[in-house]
Amino acid sequence: MKHAEFHQKIMSELTPTEIALINTNIYYNPDYIEYYMNYHSGQYQECFDFLIAHRNLLTIDHTPKKWQKVAKQLINAKLTV
16 A cells, blocks of 8 residues: 555545544554554555554544643644634
8 A cells, every 4th residue: 555545545434533542652662562563664454554543543542641732632633724
């Protein structure tokens, strides 16, 4: 899967709030380093499958405390666009 297709799939499958929380809850979270590595190595299908399988992580309740303020700002920004 190419990056553009990955982007299109997440835009169609995930809610704006879930999309806003990908970076704070998964991408920058060292607990999910495999997602980060897959993303940077172009394994976008693996990333998409991870997001769908772990969709429950894309809530404010699963946002690390240090990212809570930023996450809320991202959610508000996504919802107003």
